[in-house]
Amino acid sequence: MWRRKILGFGAAGAGVLVFALFIGWWQVDGPGSPEPAGQMPIALSAMDFSLTDHEGKEVGPGTLVGRPSMVFFGFTYCPDVCPTTLSDISGWLDDLGEEAEVMNVVFITVDPERDTVEAMAEYVGHFHSAIRGWTGEDEEIEAAARSFRASYEQVPTEGGNYTMNHTASVFLFDAVGRFVTTIDYHEPREFAVPKIKRALKEIAKPETS
Numbered sequence: 703m704w705r706r707k708i709l710g711f712g713a714a715g716a717g718v719l720v721f722a723l724f725i726g727w728w729q730v731d732g733p734g735s736p737e738p739a740g741q742m743p744i745a746l747s748a749m750d751f752s753l754t755d756h757e758g759k760e761v762g763p764g765t766l767v768g769r770p771s772m773v774f775f776g777f778t779y780c781p782d783v784c785p786t787t788l789s790d791i792s793g794w795l796d797d798l799g800e801e802a803e804v805m806n807v808v809f810i811t812v813d814p815e816r817d818t819v820e821a822m823a824e825y826v827g828h829f830h831s832a833i834r835g836w837t838g839e840d841e842e843i844e845a846a847a848r849s850f851r852a853s854y855e856q857v858p859t860e861g862g863n864y865t866m867n868h869t870a871s872v873f874l875f876d877a878v879g880r881f882v883t884t885i886d887y888h889e890p891r892e893f894a895v896p897k898i899k900r901a902l903k904e905i906a907k908p909e910t911s
Contacts, residue, residue: 741851742851743849743851744849746771746875746879746880747767747878747879748849749763749845749850750763750849751838751845751846751849752838753846754819754837754838755819755822755834755835756819756822756826756835756836758819763849763879766879767877767879768877769805769806769877770805770806770874770875770877770898771805771806771808771874771875772791772806772807772872772873772874772901773808773810773872774787774788774809774810774873775809775810775811775847775852775854775868776788776809776810776868777816777817777866778811778813778822778825779813779816779865779866780866781865783870783887784809786887787870788826788833790888790894791833792830793891794894794898795807797895798895798898798899798902801899802830802832804902805832805898805902806834807830807833807834808833808836809826809835810836810837810843810846811835811836811837811843812843812847812852812866812868813856814837814838814843815840817837821837822835822836850869850873853869854866854869871885871887872884872885874897874900875901876901882900882904883900885897
């Protein structure tokens with residue numbers, strides 16, 4: 703009988719431990735976790751930078767205001783993350799169907815040294831036609847990344863070449879330019895698409911003070 707009691711206490715203790723670990727995960731890394739202070743992108747209307755799209759047109763944060771937007775930072779020499787993410791974005795847009803037509807979808811390079819207007823045009827041409835490629839001067843790319851709270855750095859490789867480490871999340875904004883949420887790298891489609899629809903549903907939602 704004592705053995706059964708001891709086992710019972712052990713099982714109860716394990717259950718409490720599992721519950722405590724779950725609560726800890728929920729509050730720190732899970733859906734219940736708070737947004738890190740100062741880490742969320744600022745509103746598009748508060749950003750200030752000027753870039754050039756893959757058709758040679760001048761663009762900036764104001765270009766995005768008025769329609770929901772999806773923004774991703776990367777570079778054309780990226781071996782895996784960027785083509786995978788742009789392929790995922792293409793699939794999400796296909797799932798959205800006609801709804802995708804009201805969205806801005808932008809791929810901003812973090813490697814302007816190699817990613818010219820022509821290089822961006824060729825690269826985005828391999829993905830969904832709604833995706834626009836943006837490039838520009840180093841300082842303007844830096845200003846854009848700061849505003850989106852994205853990070854990137856050049857990493858030397860063998861032979862005197864280099865690659866780029868960069869934020870791999872996709873940023874979502876509503877039509878008035880407010881940040882909605884991010885889509886993580888390799889996030890399943892069944893989670894990603896509802897997030898995009900959330901941004902779309904907020905098209906007519908007025909600004910609140």
